[in-house]
Amino acid sequence: MKEKKKKFTLSQKHNATGWAFLTPAALLIVIMSFVPMVKALILSFKTGVGANMKWAGLYNYARMFQDSVFRQSLFNNFFYLIIQVPIMLVLALVLASMLNNKNLRCEGLFRTMIFLPCATSLVSYAIIFRSLFAVDGFVNTVLIKMGILNTGYNFLGHPWSARIIIIIALVWRWTGYNMVFYLSGLQNIEYSVYEAAKIDGASPFQTFWKITVPLLKPTILLTTIMSTNGTLQLFDESVNLTNGGPANATITMSHYIYNMSFKYVPNFGYSAAMSYLILILVAVLAFVQMKVGDKRD
Amino acid sequence: MTRKIRNFGMYFFLTVVSLLSVFPLYWMAVAATNKSVDVIRGTLIPGTYLVENFKNLLSLAKVGPAMTNSFKYAIVCTLASLLVCSLAGYGFEIYHDKIKDGVMSIILLAMMVPFAATMIPLFQMFSSAHLLNSTLGFILPSISTPFLIMMFRQSARSFPHDIIEAARIDGLSEIGIFFKMFFPTMRSTYAAAMTITFMNAWNNYLWPKVIMMDENSITMPMLIANLTEGYTTDYGSLMLGVFLCTIPTVIIFFLLQKSFAEGITGAVK
Incomplete structure (x- = not known):
């Protein structure tokens, strides 16, 4: 019983190590690709310059x-x-x-x-x-x-x-x-x-x-x-x-x-x-x- | 008889294609050593005007800073990219489970995102974070790439689990196994990844063109592109600039050609 418990924590530890290894890369891809992608989608429905952006619906697409x-x-x-x-x-x-x-x-x-x-x-x-x-x-x-x-x-x-x-x-x-x-x-x-x-x-x-x-x-x-x-x-x-x-x-x-x-x-x-x-x-x-x-x- | 003709045809075709592949680069190198008038006359023999072309080039553009910038951006980007992507590839493969596999397939989707679609928000994000004209600004979008993560994940697949178990029994930490066991064994994958990343970083043009507004931050590709903007072209010094911009990647390519092909083979499998 004790042995099983130890194994469980070990695999949990490995699981956490795995996440620690891949998080920097995954986070960078999210911030550098997926976030800008969503921002661009929002931007595509707006019109104007600088801080004066306002909603324009599908105007840009038309x-x-x-x-x-x-x-x-x-x-x-x-x-x-x-x-x-x-x-x-x-x-x-x-x-x-x-x-x-x-x-x-x-x-x-x-x-x-x-x-x-x-x-x-x-x-x-x-x-x-x-x-x-x-x-x-x-x-x-x-x-x-x-x-x-x-x-x-x-x-x-x-x-x-x-x-x-x-x-x-x-x-x-x-x-x-x-x-x-x-x-x-x-x-x-x-x-x-x-x-x-x-x-x-x-x-x-x-x-x-x-x-x-x-x-x-x-x-x-x-x-x-x-x-x-x-x-x-x-x-x-x-x-x-x-x-x-x-x-x-x-x-x-x-x-x-x-x-x-x-x-x-x-x-x-x-x-x-x-x-x-x-x-x-x-x-x-x-x-x-x-x-x-x-x-x- | 037909076989001889066929063989001759094959060698002839390969020779023509090979010569056509090399000719523009040969012409560039020859032009870099000739006077502009001679280049226009169509000379194909190396000339003696190299030093003059070099002086002209230096008077037209700040070659030194651009060269330093290009090397700095490319080297820092390559080191950061290899570290982050190999850790991730190793993490995805060695500690894999259903959730991590799912995360990997989401990451692969990023391969399909065209740069034009992220460029404008990235520019806005970077300018409000004061990252324009900086090395960090250059490298951040290209440190983590799905392609490299995939490559290292493939190579981690061939890394024997026994070694990991043995190292664990010897009391090596997980990060220690990565640096002391995985890193030295996968040298050829690292070499291939290095070639690809360095070349991409060196050749990157659109992103630096967007964020490098200060003339002291520009890269070599930007510098030679600026040289063509005048009305008359001094072919000699222009081609010398092109030559200087090309030579680092060509050297890397020759040094690591074999491992580059091996790395691609790994990615195709």
């Missing part, structure tokens, strides 16, 4: 859909999402399955080179791409030397070419990152499965679609959710590559929210409403992707 710049930014985020994420993920998957080949030489060198862009800061690579594609930049110089262009083309001064440059830059920066996830996932697949497929006469294309893709499904789902999440929150590239221009044609939602709260006359209520739309989009898309990911089982 205003969003009348705001042509916001609609443009929403379009841009979805354009980047729909074009860039599939290109990047397919490319990452193809590269990972090539590098997983045991007979490949210089595998480490290829992997390091393809992964290197991930070590570059977002602001750095945005500025590098902006300089490469400037009117007097490297790409124009080469095109003029090759006789394709007579004078420099203003890639970043035209809406569609500017959007495409952003997509190229994003693919450059993030393909290697996603590739590492796929390589890790591939290491969990027995290599003998591939050898068996080879003996059965399967082409590399068949092996890719029939073995690699189905077995990597959880990783593909994870990278899809991460990329969707990241693309909907694009900020650094929009600010430093195109500065949202020309005339807000390439601006992203986060960039517009930043401008609305910290660049122009601060409008925290309206900005909070817009940020809630991002929150809802991220949540809904993650939910849909998880449902679709589960169905194919």
Whole structure:
């Protein structure tokens, strides 16, 4: 009886230790994520500046859909999402399955080179791409030397070419990152499965679609959710590559929210409403992707 | 024969992708050593203008303070983050029960919260707490991340319970077991977590842009972004700035590349 009592207090002690270990982290997440999230929701129903905030009901939400710049930014985020994420993920998957080949030489060198862009800061690579594609930049110089262009083309001064440059830059920066996830996932697949497929006469294309893709499904789902999440929150590239221009044609939602709260006359209520739309989009898309990911089982 | 062609195709594809991956960084490094006119002319050979570019850069911006700030913020953030998140990950796994598992799944939800949605209230909270322009202000929102807690929780799963029991019999306290047993065994997880956290802190741009209003508090990414605001661009010194902003993360990446991949593998499993 005495023994039992002692055990009980010991497990109670361990339980308390566990709570002591995790409380700082949990508390920080509550204060730094959940509290601001609730505050932003309250803010999104208010309008005004500084201390003179008053209730405005759904005014901010209604205003969003009348705001042509916001609609443009929403379009841009979805354009980047729909074009860039599939290109990047397919490319990452193809590269990972090539590098997983045991007979490949210089595998480490290829992997390091393809992964290197991930070590570059977002602001750095945005500025590098902006300089490469400037009117007097490297790409124009080469095109003029090759006789394709007579004078420099203003890639970043035209809406569609500017959007495409952003997509190229994003693919450059993030393909290697996603590739590492796929390589890790591939290491969990027995290599003998591939050898068996080879003996059965399967082409590399068949092996890719029939073995690699189905077995990597959880990783593909994870990278899809991460990329969707990241693309909907694009900020650094929009600010430093195109500065949202020309005339807000390439601006992203986060960039517009930043401008609305910290660049122009601060409008925290309206900005909070817009940020809630991002929150809802991220949540809904993650939910849909998880449902679709589960169905194919 | 078809196999040879296929192999050639694969090597060709990998080589092209690898070169394209490295080229913008090579161009940046070359531009940093050349005169702006030569950069515009499209030179691809390292030049001899590095010192002049450096002088120009120093006259355009306060590189020293920005570099010091970036290192200070990133190092303090990394240390605090590793301590808080590894303690939590260990706590969630070793002492787990139904309630703690529930708390963990609520924490994971925070991964889905976009920063734009918390940025404005955070700014208001931090400005009334007088945390603008401070190191504490920079690090507080990024110390505790669901991703790191999850990573350490996964690694604590592979930590043998026998060791804990043996240490308890030897009279080691619970916190002692964590620091003397868990910490040395999980070095590779810590290295991976360090890489990820340092890179994220160094590269963070939106949050410092919001709270660092004093020009003496700005970070390297903010500094190079400011350099592009003029009408004419001096490519040589701009690219030198970009180079200086990139080199610390590239070094960390090369030093810890292997453990970084291992850490991600742990997180994917």
